Amino acid sequence: MHELSMANSMVEAILDTAKKNNAIQITEAVLEVGELTMLNPEQLRFMMxxxxxxxxxxxxxxxxxxxxxxxxxxxxxxxxxxKTDENMDHLMAVATCPECDNTHVHIIQGQECNIKTIKIEKED
Structure with missing residues (x-):
């Protein structure tokens, strides 16, 4: 369950960024999670x-x-x-071409795991 370590890293990064910007409250955090990370968004949210x-x-x-x-x-x-091949023979999802079923592909997106934005409140 790598959701715990990823959630911990994200929470720490968000809190660190907020502290550096003198935040008194964080109101929103937007995350981008690629499907190939194999992170379950519900489990990630729960851990966070x-x-x-x-x-x-x-x-x-x-x-x-x-x-x-x-x-x-x-x-x-x-x-x-x-499309992905989530066959149980693999330890992770494998990206395949929907046209020819080739697995020799260049991945353009889907591997990212980013904190896109954070909204904070500061003292007046």
Whole structure:
């Protein structure tokens, strides 16, 4: 369950950024999570909820935007949203071309895990 370590890193980064900007409250955090990270957004949110108790992040709205896998196929040249092979024989999802089923693809997006924005309140 890598959601706990990722949630911990994100909460720490959000709190650190807020502290550096003299925040008294964090009102919103927007996260971008690529489908290939294999992070479950509900589990990530739950872990973040536990970790942010008793912090200035506790009442913030956490928005998790899932980023689809976008690829460019090395075989047929397809460029666009990929399908994934979540076969239990693999330890992780494998991006494949929806046109030719090739797995030799260049991943354009879908691996990211970012804190996109943070909204804070400061003292007047």
């Amino acid at each position: 909820d536990v970790l942010r108790e008793d912090t200035i992040l506790k009442d913030a709205e956490i928005i998790i935007n899932m980023i689809p896998i976008e690829i460019e196929c090395e075989t047929c040249g397809f460029k666009g949203v990929s």
